[in-house]
Amino acid sequence: DQQVKQNSPSLSVQEGRISILNCDYTNSMFDYFLWYKKYPAEGPTFLISISSIKDKNEDGRFTVFLNKSAKHLSLHIVPSQPGDSAVYFCAASARSSASKIIFGSGTRLSIRP
């Protein structure tokens, strides 16, 4: 039973355009959400996070949006750059869960010239 779902296994976006990666969750106890970026042969690295008390968090080219009623979040990257090509994992946690992070299956983003 996947509690965090990323339904698009891959996404291709032209350089300079906006990349939108989507994520859905089922557990209403989740109150903190994170996005990670992963290159081959490396571990995931933290990108951006959002608390459930907010609906938007922005950090440079990266913005995460949270829609609690729909149990949906998205990561926007604009403008997309070649170095953004990687696998992006959506993840969620509940404050009561002692730092356990539940991951989605990832979306492979490819930025084409």
Place this chain on the structure above:
Amino acid sequence: GAVVSQHPSRVICKSGTSVKIECRSLDFQATTMFWYRQFPKQSLMLMATSNEGSKATYEQGVEKDKFLINHASLTLSTLTVTSAHPEDSSFYICSAQRLAGTLETQYFGPGTRLLVL
């Protein structure tokens, strides 16, 4: 940024043998380390939470006698896959959290690919 290493990066072993994977936090002390496994094109599945000096907490469905975890110091946790079988072939990845750290300061190792023949 903080660095977490794993050793070995890949290992091939025969069915029935045991394999030990090390996870080290190189430049910080980690009271808590986490072990995940990832099957191809699937999510990282949390296997267990390891606290220094105490027994690991295993997720539902993970056999604690099969996946032995030891967190003997603030910089080292080990995962031993005992009597490995082909279905244990997977990508194993650890993360380490700083003392009094936040979710954002949970740093991941590069992973260990295990292939059981």
